[in-house]
Amino acid sequence: MSLDMGRVAAAALLVAAYAALCAGIWLRERRRAAQARTEAAALAEARTGAVPLLVGYASQTGHAEEIAHETARLLHAAGEPVRLAALDDIDAALLALTQRALFIASTYGEGDAPDNAAAFWCRCQAGAALLPHLRYGLLALGDRQYAHFCGFGRALDAWLHGAGATPLFARIDMDNANAGALQAWRHQLSQFASLTELPDWQAPTFAAWTLVARRQLNPGSVGAPVVHLELEPPAPTVWEPGDLAEIRVPADPEHPREYSIASIARDGRVHLLVRATTRSDGTPGLASGWLANTQDKGLEIGGAVQMRLRAHPAFRLEGNAAAPIVFIGNGTGLAGLRSHLRARAAAGTGPNWLVFGERNAAHDFLYGDELRGWLASGVLERLDVAFSRDQPQRIHVQDRLAEAADALRDWVERRGAALYVCGSLQGMAQGVDAALRAALGDAQVTALARSGRYRRDVY
């Protein structure tokens, strides 16, 4: 065999080995996903003979949902009949039946309910409930940096109180991913279920990922630098489009930061889109300054990042895989949309319409070549851009949606499209929501959200 032939054979062997490795991971993850689905179905089903303990969650980015799953899993494993449900799936009839409930509720907007509890909360406000038979425990998730700390959890607590329900223990307020609060919750669970020994809580595990590439996507921008990062896992890892990465930064390890993943598992690397923010005193943001290396002792190429990936069911494809999708976002919100678009480009699914907003086309067209390429190749059937500062009057994505109201109705009503929104809540997502309601009507937008055809990853 010549040297070249030897090389070719060695390369072929390597490719085959890599393909086998990928297939192995894929099969393992598929089995794991199937098992998780079976477990979730079992937990969602009321067991015969006993009124199950209700574990209800209100969650936007999946944190409360993850704790609810773990809570239900532990109680289920300890022999408690459990029913697990998002608050929106809990109605008056179920509450009337339920004698014991545990609620895990995060807060969004300005003290508001997350999207998957909005309909439930509307129903709560509409009529007085009588729940003297109900005893409940409540874990409220929030962040003290917001004015209305744990606002929704507190409001839910007050509403349950008002309805005559009895707290089993004082509400636990959890600031960020505070370990003490989780410990207190675990303690209450063991008391509550009269268990001396609860099975182990599966705490999230962080691993050391390696930064292998970084480049600024908006040189010359009037805004803060936006960097594209590529991180390699210590061992092959899979995730779904829409999922999130949680990062512990050296200067503030107690408060992990969340980023939408901008790539797909097939890329082999997690891509992140990070804006290097500046604090009010002019110093670089603790996490973004480190990741973008705009500060002293920033993260170098080859450096380690403590990271874990988190499922974000609210922003996954779920039932929308075969549907046309309108993706809407601004700034670094493009990250969560790009993971979906890369997946749809790879799978050949569509049609896809992207509405993207930034400041100036000349400097801020993030992933511009890729997006224009997708438009040329048909991955994107339509691309609308709103560069707010390219003309005297400001234009944003919500304005583009208002202009395209007829097309939007056609995509949603005739073609059955789903809507995915990613980016800032203030300004963008609120404005987009208003534009959608103006174009499609309140009732239709609410129904789309309820049925999982309107999904948001907003921050």
Ligand SMILES: Cc1cc2nc3c(=O)[nH]c(=O)nc-3n(C[C@H](O)[C@H](O)[C@H](O)COP(=O)(O)O)c2cc1C
């Ligand atoms: C856009 C946005 C708005 C938020 N608003 C509040 C708030 O008003 N009060 C609060 O305590 N926490 C607020 N938070 C923090 C979340 O409640 C907290 O991160 C929580 O852990 C998220 O849980 P989840 O992943 O289950 O949605 C907000 C977070 C985001 C991203």
